[in-house]
Amino acid sequence: MLKFDESEFVRQIASAVALRPRIEELVDRLVDQGFDNLFLVGAGGTYAQMWPYEHLARRTSTLPVRSAIAAELVAAGDAGLGERSVAVFTSVSGTTEDSVRAIEFCRAKGAYTVGFTGVADSPVARGVDTVLLTEPKTWPFDMQLLLFMGRLLARRGEFEGYEEFADEFAAIPRILVRVAERAEPVASAFAEAHKDTDYHFLIGAGNLWGLTYLYSMCILEEMQWLRTTRVHSAEFFHGSLELLERDTSVLVLQGEDESRPLTDRAIAFARRVSDDVTVFDTRDYPLEGISERFRPLLAPLVLDTVLDRVSKHLERVRDHSLDLRRYYRVMDY
Known part of the structure; x- marks a missing residue:
């Protein structure tokens, strides 16, 4: 596969999955001590990556859970943030300035802070109350967040x-390798067909x-300088x-959750107008060993791969x- 280091990929994903005992121990302690709300705080891609777990909590739990943009949380505050709050942060490098400032802000409000990163000697790792480390450059953070939120909901009788x-x-490490292998010809064909396409519409x-x-803003725009529009199916x-x-x-x-009919409707309309509609569907990937009822939870991981x-x-x-x-972390902002 093109630019795919299988051993490194497996090592990184496995390092996140291996955090299960520590994540469960942390969640159990937080639940036993008691807290009133949960903030999932990020910036850019790490903010967008929090949304599935806020979504999961809204669907299944009465616990107030909010995903927050780090810089906006610091600028605007939140009336619910306080001594009975838990705030979770993720950062690949551990150096994201907005997140570092948000950690300081949350701690000043008395919140308990948790950080997931791959760099032990980093501002994020040093700044939070509890840090859980993976192999360097581990991405995405869905493994840790799934285990964290899953255990939390289970302790509340909601999972x-x-x-x-x-x-x-x-x-999941080996499952995702097989996903990548199956996706390789699809990805190559898409790229060849869209070599000169300068605008993509994402749903x-x-x-x-x-x-x-995330893919619209952080990859196609930031990393490929392509113009995009992104819109929720609904x-x-x-x-x-x-x-x-x-x-x-x-x-x-x-994906395969309750929102699938909303996206089916958008696909049907898009195909009536455009001759260039590409659907990346998690149903196209077997995920051997994963029960049917759990497949929807893995959609972000599968399609990220x-x-x-x-x-x-x-x-x-x-x-x-x-x-x-051209500009990101190149020019002052």
């Missing part, structure tokens, strides 16, 4: 079968809305569909490095 899920989840919903936003009808033309590239992220293959092939056909930046 039946968590132990079974977590046991099955131990196999998603449910626990894939965060990844839709909101597609309310204006954004007017941008479609016969040759508009439409990328749809389709698929879209990483797409990114690598876009980098190849467009001769545009994914590491190239």
Whole structure:
């Protein structure tokens, strides 16, 4: 596979899954001590990656859970943030300035802070009350967040079968390798067909809305300098569909949760107008060893793996490095 180091990939994912005992111990302690609300705080991609777990909590729990943009949380505050709050942060490098400031802000309010990162000697790792470390450069953070939120909901009686899920989840490193292998020809074909496409329209919903936003902004825009529009499947009808033309590239992220009919409806309409609709559907991937009832939870992980293959092939056909930046962390902001 193009630019895919299987051993490193497995090592990174496995390092996150191996945090299960520590995550469960932490969650049990927090639940036993008692807290009133949970903040999932990030910036850019790490903010978008919190959305599936806020979404999961809204669907299944009475616990107030809010995903928050780090910089906005510091600027605007939150009336619910205080001594009986828990705030969770993620950062690959551990150096994201907005997140570091938000950690300081949350701690000043008395909140208990948790950090997931791969860099022990980093501002994020040093700043939080509890840090849980993975191999360097481990991405995404869905493994840790799934285990954290799953255990939390289970302790509250709001996730039946968590132990079974977590046991099955131990196999996810190898499962995702097989996902990447299956996605490789699809990704290559998409990239070849869209070598010169300079505008993409992205649609998603449910626990894939965060990844839709992330892939649009953090990958296609930031890393490939492509123009995009991103819209939630349920909101597609309310204006954004007017941008479609016969040759508009439409990328749809389709999962298996209760939002699937919303995205099906958007796909049906998009295909009536555009001749260039690509659907990345988690149902196309077997996920051996994962029970049918748990498959919807893994949608962000599955399609993050698929879209990483797409990114690598876009980098190849467009001769545009994914590491190239004009402004981000190059110019003062």
